[in-house]
Amino acid sequence: MKAIIREIRTALILTAVIGVLACGIYPAIVFGIAQTFFNEKANGSLFYDNGRLAGSRLIPQGFSGDEYFHPRPSAAGQGYDAAGSGGSNLGPLSRKFADTLKMRTGSYRRINGLARNALIPADAVTASASGLDPHISLDNALLQVPRVARARKLNENHIRHMVMKYLEGRGLGFLGEPGVNVLMLNYGLNRERSSDGR
Numbered sequence: 001m002k003a004i005i006r007e008i009r010t011a012l013i014l015t016a017v018i019g020v021l022a023c024g025i026y027p028a029i030v031f032g033i034a035q036t037f038f039n040e041k042a043n044g045s046l047f048y049d050n051g052r053l054a055g056s057r058l059i060p061q062g063f064s065g066d067e068y069f070h071p072r073p074s075a076a077g078q079g080y081d082a083a084g085s086g087g088s089n090l091g092p093l094s095r096k097f098a099d100t101l102k103m104r105t106g107s108y109r110r111i112n113g114l115a116r117n118a119l120i121p122a123d124a125v126t127a128s129a130s131g132l133d134p135h136i137s138l139d140n141a142l143l144q145v146p147r148v149a150r151a152r153k154l155n156e157n158h159i160r161h162m163v164m165k166y167l168e169g170r171g172l173g174f175l176g177e178p179g180v181n182v183l184m185l186n187y188g189l190n191r192e193r194s195s196d197g198r
Contacts, residue, residue, distance in 0.1 A: 047183065049191075055183055060134045063186055066151035068135070069144050069163075070111075071182045072123050073104055074129030087129045101125050112147050131149025138167060152189065162188060 033067045034042035039051040045057040055061055060071035060080050074080050075088040090097035104125035109118055121139040149156040169178050 049187055057181060058134055059132050060182055066147055068186045069148060069182050070139060072136055073127045074131040075127045076117050080132060082132060085130050085132050112143055134181050134183055136182055138178060138180060141180040
C-alpha cells in the first residue's frame with residue numbers, strides 16, 4: 001500500500017511541475033520575448049491611421065468604390081470575417097464554382113473597363129485558401145490602375161508608382177509571389193489626398 005501511495009504522490013508532483021512549466025513559465029517566456037522583440041507582429045500587425053485603429057496588415061477589408069483598389073474575393077463572408085476564415089471547398093468540376101468564376105470575371109472586366117475577352121489574373125476572381133489574403137498580384141493591381149486614376153483624377157503613372165511603393169517581395173526572399181497589400185495601398189492613397197487638401 002505504501003508503494004502505491006508513493007507512486008501516486010510522485011505522479012501528482014510531476015503533473016504539478018509539468019503543469020507549472022508548460023502552462024505558466026514557458027508561455028510567460030514566449031510572451032515576454034514576443035512583446036520585447038516582435039511587439040508589432042505579436043499584437044496582430046495592427047495599422048493605425050491618424051491614431052485610429054484602421055485594421056491589420058494581415059487581413060483585407062472590403063474596399064469597393066472606384067477610387068479604391070479591390071482585394072481578392074473571399075469565401076469568409078462579405079466582411080472578410082476572420083471568424084469565418086476558410087475556402088469554399090468547391091472543386092474545379094463544380095458547376096457552382098464555374099458559375100461563380102464566370103460572374104466574378106464579368107464583374108471584374110466591367111468594373112475595370114476591360115474588353116470582354118481580356119485576360120485577367122486568377123487572384124482577381126478566386127479566393128485564397130483562408131479567404132483572408134491581404135495581397136493581390138501586381139498584375140491584378142496594374143489592371144485596376146486606370147479606374148483608380150480616373151476616380152481620383154490623378155495621372156496613371158502616379159498611381160502605378162504608388163502600387164510599386166506598396167509591392168511586397170516574396171516571403172523570406174523565395175516563398176510565394178510578390179504581392180501588393182491592398183489595405184496599405186488604399187490608405188496610402190487616402191493619406192496623400194488629405195495632405196493635398198483634396
